[in-house]
Amino acid sequence: MIAEREIFAKVHSKLAKYGFILRYPEGKENVTGYNYEPWHFRYIGERSVAEKITKEGLPFEEYLSNK
DSSP: OHHHHHHHHHHHTTTGGGTEEEEEOTTOHHHHSSOOEEEEEEEOOOHHHHHHHHHHTOOHHHHHHHO
């Protein structure tokens, strides 16, 4: 639905500000092993880390493997 996409787009844009990331981002199914789930968030806690993951478009697995 269009309304859902608009709502999730607003929520996703604010996640990193509060230390969260989108856990299973669209287009990264081959890395995460899961389909895109716009409602599935993960609390990272460290705002700067959440912002880096979000800015670089990384799934959590790629972030961990690059550390």
